[in-house]
Amino acid sequence: MPHLPYRSLGRPEVYVPCALLAAAILVVLLTENSFYLNLYFMIFIFAGLSGAWNIIGGFGGQLSLGHSAFFGLGAYTSALLFVKFGIPPLLGIFASIAVALVLAAVIGFPCFRLKGPFFTLATIAIAEALQLLAVYFRGITDGSEGLSIPYKPSLLNLAFESKTNYAVVAFCFMLLVLAISRWIQRSQLGYQLVALRDDDQAAESLGISTTRAKITAFLVSGALTALGASLFAQYVLFLEPHSAFSLNISVNLALISMVGGLGTVIGPALGSFLLIPLQELLRGWIGGAYQGLYFVIYGLALIGVVMFMPHGITAFFTNRYLRLISWLPTFAVKDAAVECSSAPARAVVPATSPEPARMPTSSAIPVIEAENISKRFGGVQALFEIGFSVQQRQIFGIIGPNGAGKSTLFNILSAVFPQDQGTVRFMGRDISEITRPYLVCRMGIGRTFQLVKPFENITVLENVMVGAFCRGNNRAAAMSLALDVLDFVGMTEKKDLPGNVLTLADKKRLEVARALATGPNVLLLDEVMAGLTPKEVNEAIDLIKRIRDCGITVIIVEHVMQAVMSLSDRVMVIAEGLKVMEGPPQEVIKDERVIRAYLGEGYELTATG
Amino acid sequence: MILLQIIVNGLLLGGIYALISIGLTLIFGVVRVINFAHGEFLMLSMYVAYFSYFFLGLNPYLSLIINVPLMFVLGVATDQLIIRPLRNAPSYMQIFATVGLSIVLLNSALFFFTGDYQSINMPFAKKTLVLGGIALSYSRLVIFFSALLVSIGLFLFLQKTDMGKQIRAIAQDRMAAQLMGINLNRVYMVTFGIGSALVAIAGGLIMPVYYVFPSVGVYFVLTAFVVVVLGGMGNMVGALIGGIIIGVTDSLSGYYIDPSLKEVVYFIIFLIVLLVKPSGLMGMVGAEEMGMK
Numbered sequence: 006m007p008h009l010p011y012r013s014l015g016r017p018e019v020y021v022p023c024a025l026l027a028a029a030i031l032v033v034l035l036t037e038n039s040f041y042l043n044l045y046f047m048i049f050i051f052a053g054l055s056g057a058w059n060i061i062g063g064f065g066g067q068l069s070l071g072h073s074a075f076f077g078l079g080a081y082t083s084a085l086l087f088v089k090f091g092i093p094p095l096l097g098i099f100a101s102i103a104v105a106l107v108l109a110a111v112i113g114f115p116c117f118r119l120k121g122p123f124f125t126l127a128t129i130a131i132a133e134a135l136q137l138l139a140v141y142f143r144g145i146t147d148g149s150e151g152l153s154i155p156y157k158p159s160l161l162n163l164a165f166e167s168k169t170n171y172a173v174v175a176f177c178f179m180l181l182v183l184a185i186s187r188w189i190q191r192s193q194l195g196y197q198l199v200a201l202r203d204d205d206q207a208a209e210s211l212g213i214s215t216t217r218a219k220i221t222a223f224l225v226s227g228a229l230t231a232l233g234a235s236l237f238a239q240y241v242l243f244l245e246p247h248s249a250f251s252l253n254i255s256v257n258l259a260l261i262s263m264v265g266g267l268g269t270v271i272g273p274a275l276g277s278f279l280l281i282p283l284q285e286l287l288r289g290w291i292g293g294a295y296q297g298l299y300f301v302i303y304g305l306a307l308i309g310v311v312m313f314m315p316h317g318i319t320a321f322f323t324n325r326y327l328r329l330i331s332w333l334p335t336f337a338v339k340d341a342a343v344e345c346s347s348a349p350a351r352a353v354v355p356a357t358s359p360e361p362a363r364m365p366t367s368s369a370i371p372v373i374e375a376e377n378i379s380k381r382f383g384g385v386q387a388l389f390e391i392g393f394s395v396q397q398r399q400i401f402g403i404i405g406p407n408g409a410g411k412s413t414l415f416n417i418l419s420a421v422f423p424q425d426q427g428t429v430r431f432m433g434r435d436i437s438e439i440t441r442p443y444l445v446c447r448m449g450i451g452r453t454f455q456l457v458k459p460f461e462n463i464t465v466l467e468n469v470m471v472g473a474f475c476r477g478n479n480r481a482a483a484m485s486l487a488l489d490v491l492d493f494v495g496m497t498e499k500k501d502l503p504g505n506v507l508t509l510a511d512k513k514r515l516e517v518a519r520a521l522a523t524g525p526n527v528l529l530l531d532e533v534m535a536g537l538t539p540k541e542v543n544e545a546i547d548l549i550k551r552i553r554d555c556g557i558t559v560i561i562v563e564h565v566m567q568a569v570m571s572l573s574d575r576v577m578v579i580a581e582g583l584k585v586m587e588g589p590p591q592e593v594i595k596d597e598r599v600i601r602a603y604l605g606e607g608y609e610l611t612a613t614g
Numbered sequence: 615m616i617l618l619q620i621i622v623n624g625l626l627l628g629g630i631y632a633l634i635s636i637g638l639t640l641i642f643g644v645v646r647v648i649n650f651a652h653g654e655f656l657m658l659s660m661y662v663a664y665f666s667y668f669f670l671g672l673n674p675y676l677s678l679i680i681n682v683p684l685m686f687v688l689g690v691a692t693d694q695l696i697i698r699p700l701r702n703a704p705s706y707m708q709i710f711a712t713v714g715l716s717i718v719l720l721n722s723a724l725f726f727f728t729g730d731y732q733s734i735n736m737p738f739a740k741k742t743l744v745l746g747g748i749a750l751s752y753s754r755l756v757i758f759f760s761a762l763l764v765s766i767g768l769f770l771f772l773q774k775t776d777m778g779k780q781i782r783a784i785a786q787d788r789m790a791a792q793l794m795g796i797n798l799n800r801v802y803m804v805t806f807g808i809g810s811a812l813v814a815i816a817g818g819l820i821m822p823v824y825y826v827f828p829s830v831g832v833y834f835v836l837t838a839f840v841v842v843v844l845g846g847m848g849n850m851v852g853a854l855i856g857g858i859i860i861g862v863t864d865s866l867s868g869y870y871i872d873p874s875l876k877e878v879v880y881f882i883i884f885l886i887v888l889l890v891k892p893s894g895l896m897g898m899v900g901a902e903e904m905g906m907k
Binding site: 062066068070115116118119122123125126127129130131133134137138140141256259263297298299300301303304305306307308311312315 | 715719720828840888
């Protein structure tokens with residue numbers, strides 16, 4: 006949808022930031038004192054660099070402590086091209102960006118498959134290794150003596166006679182990073198990153214390739230860092246491996262982002278406006294006189310921020326800022342009043358119920374067909390030669406005592422882990438070889454988790470939007486689909502609550518909504534009624550029926566017998582990994598083998614005796 | 615003969631790396647925190663050994679009596695004051711906090727002790743044992759066999775004592791262990807203390823061989839990270855084997871490639887391990903997939 010920026014200029018949430026940025030650049034242009042101009046340059050460049058770090062470290066929650074690798078590599082690339090080959094830095098920055106992209110890919114591919122601290126350690130190791138290499142190859146880099154960059158003022162060389170120009174260049178860099186951050190935050194990638202930061206497994210189950218999202222964010226982050234570093238190099242005109250690749254730079258970018266507010270667009274810039282002047286002042290006062298004292302204070306600040314203000318100053322300002330915004334008037338700029346971002350798009354999506362992505366017409370093929378599924382964990386045979394098939398528009402119940410293997414079966418169907426043997430067919434197609442949950446989701450198998458995993462730091466609506474992006478929607482379409490789904494499950498009035506304040510029943514309902522938003526043909530519901538009150542159970546039963554009526558096949562794992570028996574068209578009973586029987590609910594409930602599996606042999610004795 | 619000498623040197627060096635890494639991997643395996651200040655703990659314990667020698671005339675081996683309890687207390691304090699409030703925070707918060715601690719300790723040392731290199735002049739440290747043409751430094755032999763002894767001792771402690779069993783239980787399953795009545799906080803505290811006490815042994819033992827200066831820990835801790843990942847995070851035997859492998863690599867690449875590039879060589883090994891077998895040589899398969907929260 007065309008969205009002309011000048012039309013929205015009349016809205017306070019647009020003109021306030023614009024006015025602040027305009028004021029900042031005005032201050033720069035009116036300043037002549039070179040001390041202050043130097044300070045502005047540092048603030049802007051670190052605002053941009055921290056913002057770049059924040060894309061992977063904040064949005065994605067992947068702690069990099071080796072961004073100095075991008076910084077050093079970017080700075081050296083453009084500087085060396087300039088010094089050795091005379092290529093002007095304005096062109097050289099593209100080489101810097103290219104080199105940073107390669108580096109990000111090299112680090113990202115091995116590390117992002119893993120959880121835990123591997124990524125952090127790998128980034129540190131890479132930065133250290135690059136530092137050593139930069140010292141070693143002194144024929145190219147001039148080693149520890151440092152590389153002096155000749156001063157030849159011109160725009161092409163990104164070198165200027167007035168410090169004002171440097172500050173303006175740094176300001177533009179900051180603007181670029183802010184714009185990209187904001188764009189990412191509102192894009193599919195932004196939602197994916199927030200989701201995987203909260204819960205990797207749940208994100209995968211909603212069709213998100215978490216590895217790809219992390220690598221994309223890392224590529225962008227690394228490229229922007231290298232760009233900023235090239236600008237920095239042209240300003241200081243001197244590079245030295247031990248400072249360009251130092252751990253201090255990496256830690257500083259992280260610290261600035263954290264003080265400002267991790268994972269927010271504006272946070273790193275705010276952090277830089279606060280911390281850079283402080284750092285420059287402190288360094289001036291005590292840097293020379295008392296060796297080490299400056300960094301002692303710095304380290305203490307880092308610990309203090311982590312322990313006492315983990316959400317940064319942005320969290321403190323956000324509400325005040327929003328209140329201010331709500332007081333300010335909206336000015337009519339042309340037809341600004343008509344402008345509304347989501348309303349026109351909503352009409353495009355059917356307003357009644359969420360439609361499954363591909364509605365099959367032939368009903369002969371079972372939707373899900375499993376044969377001979379076996380799975381062993383060490384010495385435990387979790388599943389042994391389980392087979393079943395589910396017809397379209399059926400509700401298929403799976404019951405069994407605790408530890409029977411029900412959740413294991415779901416995890417196999419949704420490719421959380423592979424089966425040892427057996428095949429799974431979905432709409433007649435063998436999906437046994439698919440090993441990533443997000444691919445299964447995209448094919449049309451949605452699921453919920455027994456232990457609820459809502460994304461806690463975003464709203465209910467945004468939770469559902471994460472799922473809605475699965476079908477390649479843009480933001481407006483995803484939002485309207487999410488609103489429809491929320492309406493369908495009856496959570497419209499709770500759409501703006503954060504995920505962590507919901508009751509258990511609502512969290513479970515939210516999981517169903519999120520899975521529905523991915524447009525599944527089959528929905529796997531893992532104990533969505535456990536722990537609910539009788540009234541809530543009835544609501545859930547009603548919801549599941551309505552889901553079936555939309556044409557979605559439902560497989561439920563459940564302990565609440567009343568629900569399973571009233572809902573299911575067919576029920577499968579498993580116990581200790583073995584299939585006990587399968588049939589219509591009335592038959593299952595009378596079957597002796599089932600009673601024995603649930604209540605044990607003793608029950609039979611007392612019942613008959 | 616040169617090759618053999620290099621390998622022997624590498625083995626002995628590996629003993630040092632192993633000794634430093636065992637405490638780190640223990641803390642990681644149980645408390646699930648990477649202590650980025652581990653290298654600074656090593657640096658501090660070297661200074662303790664240095665000052666004990668300087669002021670009290672204590673042999674660094676003897677000053678372990680002071681060193682080990684001091685570092686145990688430092689570890690306990692770190693856990694209780696910094697890590698404990700962050701137990702339920704995302705893991706990157708804990709990493710941040712220990713990075714902060716590392717910066718504070720390093721620069722406090724710079725402030726109080728200056729950046730000068732200090733060493734202990736011990737006649738014993740210069741003596742070597744010559745066996746069939748291979749020179750073996752006594753002090754490095756002491757370190758190597760201490761690393762073996764410490765590993766065995768730690769293994770016995772974890773297998774035989776109540777506390778050791780509790781530590782293993784917590785390492786395997788936090789939730790289940792707590793349900794069995796194990797005090798999580800106490801186990802974490804003690805583990806952090808033991809891990810730090812182990813690095814005190816390393817610090818005391820290497821003092822006769824190495825110079826001490828404020829950033830000495832940085833060099834060792836980066837190596838220790840590689841060792842820990844190579845051996846398998848949280849695996850004590852892995853740390854021992856990983857340490858020795860890195861020691862030999864260090865020694866060989868220092869001779870055949872270039873001394874200033876030996877770190878680059880094992881950072882490359884580090885990345886290859888991440889690519890090929892991220893669980894490490896001895897680590898549980900799939901441990902890296904469980905997510906360390």
